[in-house]
Amino acid sequence: MSEKFDVAIIGAGPSGLTAGYFLAKSGLDVVILDKASELGAKNVYGGRIYSHVLKKYFPEYKDEAPIERWVRKEQLYFMTRDSAVKVEFFADKGFLEESFTAYLTKFVKWLGEKAENAGALIANGVRVDSLIIENKKVKGVIAGEDKLIADYVVIAEGANTVLLDSLNLKPKTKPNEVALGVKEVFRLDSEKINERFGVNDDEGVAALLVGYPSLGAIGGGFLYTMKNEVALGVVVRLDEPARKRIKMYDIVEEFRMHPLLKRLLKDSYMIEYSAHFVVERGKLPDRYLVGDGYLVIGAAAGFELNTGLIVRGVDFAIESGKIAADTILEAHSKGGSDRNALSIYLKKLRNSFIYRELEAFRKAPEFLSNERIYTKYPELLNDFFREILTVDGNPRRLYPTLRGIMKKKKISLLGLIRDGLRAVRSI
């Protein structure tokens, strides 16, 4: 294989496929290269997609996409080893179509079909080893013995930026800039899911769980209901396990043994175990996203967001794929492919919701690195409810009870207020 394309896209995830779809639709010769032998076989995420970008670019998604359940209940749990305080937001239709649960594996298959129908060539089972670089300009990709020439290269390799790191095209990924997510999927009858989670068919639950799920490490648990499965997992900042001397493969099982989860998952059957990176960088990556002959999009560009309440990635990926396609089409019509010609990508990004939101929440990782969120505060909350709900003849008024627990836990009122203000300011 020694061919020439207008555009070579590395990675057939949500961002690469979206870019490929729009470029091919506009008549460019596009090849999308992916290491997996089958689309989606290397894609892992938690379980939820926010639909606003799909409404914009693929309005037919409602009938076509492999939607598991529409999220009708949002839950936030604060957990200790044997108790939990749950905050739940429920809303009837209207809110219903904002986000849905899905398997990314299946979702990218659907998106891949769209890209192929638009005329993009998807080459499965191709691992890109390096880039062809001449006079500092990227001219194509190298996969084993094969070289492939392209006017534009789009790097959509995902959160584990092996290629970018190996070519020194970006600062090396640091352990505190990524989190490791592990996920377990449990088969459970849809009837049982409906009963246990209090939802109708096609309605689902999205939950974030704080405290015990990460065994007090910076991170948290997640739970999504699929049609016939429950996806459960833990995400922990990568520098935490060694520091706390806890093993990542054990944390998730420890969490699963929580009495509340045991009830939710009773009689189910674990069918898969998986792991993947999540980017939690905070600062905007700007500098490495554009170069001579190439663009970086999706999770490889750092476009993922965890605010503590909302975890997102796929919608950013799709938007960045669309923006990259627009950029290349514009540059192509003018005949340019150097850094200058492609720098409109940054301008377009800055005007998009991607930068608006990443900028607004740039302090979230710093706020979320406060250990008390995962240790003392969930304990405080649980102890507080345990105390004030106890009836044994001793009166327990709210404020004295709270102060009593704070004293026992060595939590100062001022510290609590300070952390509260920090939360309000950063998320």
Added chain:
Amino acid sequence: MSNVEKKLSIEERLALVVFNVDEEPHIIVDVSKCDTCDLKPCLYVCPANLYTLDENGKIQFNYEGCLECGSCRVACPNDAVKWNHPRGGFGVQYRFG
């Protein structure tokens, strides 16, 4: 039929994952760099527990069963981990990712 009553060992969980193992290792660890490493984050981050200590306290590594997350590559403080994806088509095959 249910397998969720107790904790599942990592071996039991990896048995649920579909692999197409490449004969060519995609990760090569230069264990000579591990002797001076006090933290040994690989022992804690690897979600498949592929990094273990032998009876002499030396790092042992096996690439089979790798979930391809990249954690060892990023967490290693001594650049001892040479990491690439398995060759095209090989490695883990997720069905519910």
